[in-house]
Amino acid sequence: MTDKRDEAETNDIPPGALALDQQLCFAVYSAAHAMNRTYKPLLDPYGLTYPQYIVLMALWEEDGRTVKALGETLGLDSGTLSPLLKRLEAAGHIRRARDKADERQVLITLTDKGKAMQGSAIGILKAIRQATGCTVESVRSLTGELQQLTARLEAAARHDTAA
Amino acid sequence: MTDKRDEAETNDIPPGALALDQQLCFAVYSAAHAMNRTYKPLLDPYGLTYPQYIVLMALWEEDGRTVKALGETLGLDSGTLSPLLKRLEAAGHIRRARDKADERQVLITLTDKGKAMQGSAIGILKAIRQATGCTVESVRSLTGELQQLTARLEAAARHDTAA
DNA sequence: CAAAATCATATTGCGCACAATCTAATTTTG
DNA sequence: CAAAATTAGATTGTGCGCAATATGATTTTG
Numbered sequence: 001m002t003d004k005r006d007e008a009e010t011n012d013i014p015p016g017a018l019a020l021d022q023q024l025c026f027a028v029y030s031a032a033h034a035m036n037r038t039y040k041p042l043l044d045p046y047g048l049t050y051p052q053y054i055v056l057m058a059l060w061e062e063d064g065r066t067v068k069a070l071g072e073t074l075g076l077d078s079g080t081l082s083p084l085l086k087r088l089e090a091a092g093h094i095r096r097a098r099d100k101a102d103e104r105q106v107l108i109t110l111t112d113k114g115k116a117m118q119g120s121a122i123g124i125l126k127a128i129r130q131a132t133g134c135t136v137e138s139v140r141s142l143t144g145e146l147q148q149l150t151a152r153l154e155a156a157a158r159h160d161t162a163a
Numbered sequence: 164m165t166d167k168r169d170e171a172e173t174n175d176i177p178p179g180a181l182a183l184d185q186q187l188c189f190a191v192y193s194a195a196h197a198m199n200r201t202y203k204p205l206l207d208p209y210g211l212t213y214p215q216y217i218v219l220m221a222l223w224e225e226d227g228r229t230v231k232a233l234g235e236t237l238g239l240d241s242g243t244l245s246p247l248l249k250r251l252e253a254a255g256h257i258r259r260a261r262d263k264a265d266e267r268q269v270l271i272t273l274t275d276k277g278k279a280m281q282g283s284a285i286g287i288l289k290a291i292r293q294a295t296g297c298t299v300e301s302v303r304s305l306t307g308e309l310q311q312l313t314a315r316l317e318a319a320a321r322h323d324t325a326a
Numbered sequence: 327c328a329a330a331a332t333c334a335t336a337t338t339g340c341g342c343a344c345a346a347t348c349t350a351a352t353t354t355t356g
Numbered sequence: 357c358a359a360a361a362t363t364a365g366a367t368t369g370t371g372c373g374c375a376a377t378a379t380g381a382t383t384t385t386g
Contacts, residue, residue, distance in 0.1 A: 024302050025198045027309035032195035034316040035188045104351045104364040131319035146190035153197040156294035267334040267381050
């Protein structure tokens with residue numbers, strides 16, 4: 001029923017290549033969960049989740065952005081951001097307001113509370129560094145490798161979609 | 164209002180250390196999303212999600228495991244696995260059955276359909292390798308670095324909980 | 327052996343994450 | 357300028373992911 005040589009076709013794939021502990025995807029997936037679990041106890045006292053925290057980080061870099069701009073920076077769409085931003089607003093960290101010039105857009109700005117949170121972020125950053133047990137240099141290189149990987153995966157996705 | 168020296172306190176934290184593109188956590192988070200998005204079009208034809216796919220991978224390595232054993236391998240708890248496994252069962256990939264010897268346990272076994280999916284996994288693996296644009300060696304080293312990072316984060320979490 | 331403790335799994339509730347769809351506002355075109 | 361196309365956000369539905377809790381089975385203890 002299947003093609004003549006299911007096995008022969010796999011000759012450049014060594015046996016055991018499907019083992020979970022050899023999968024880059026699973027290593028990334030597990031690291032992301034581990035990172036999330038490390039942040040959780042650090043963010044819980046502030047009532048923030050990790051995705052909410054990175055939204056604040058993005059705003060500390062550049063305040064007054066549109067939902068779309070935030071989404072592009074973070075790689076999230078409105079289906080994720082809209083409810084998340086409402087929760088951040090309800091918690092008093094941000095304000096949402098329609099752009100007077102273009103009412104399709106919603107501008108997100110930090111409140112004093114949201115800005116003040118940046119001070120606590122330093123401590124969180126240090127705690128995470130400690131937990132990673134990595135040197136500053138190895139963190140930098142691993143970060144760079146992951147950014148490259150992400151860029152290549154996104155490029156591949158674009159080509160597939162374009163085809 | 165804030166302490167005397169917001170700036171001085173951060174002297175081992177360089178300016179811009181809070182920039183998103185310097186965060187290892189965000190690089191991991193983004194890479195995980197990019198990986199997921201890359202898998203999606205490859206898995207959609209089979210009606211599988213990425214987490215469902217790694218459950219199958221775990222079962223290809225060792226069939227007939229308990230929910231608990233799967234959870235330990237994948238780093239997921241029953242709140243995640245129970246409904247996921249029900250969907251995999253509904254789709255005909257696995258069977259769930261109470262262990263006769265210890266009725267607290269549920270044994271998960273692959274159906275013929277679930278086993279057959281392993282053949283398609285080879286093609287998916289190749290497509291992912293292509294999309295990563297990495298050499299086999301660089302994939303191996305990055306995978307190893309991420310596993311180390313995950314291990315250290317989990318170790319740190321354990322110490323905190325123990326304290 | 328019966329009560330208590332432990333264990334495996336399931337359930338509930340909340341918050342992402344994303345596809346698909348909808349609405350309203352703006353821009354483009356004829 | 358009006359109709360069509362585009363754009364920005366919001367909404368809905370499905371599936372993780374996890375904390376908290378519930379249920380039922382097994383083991384431990386008195």
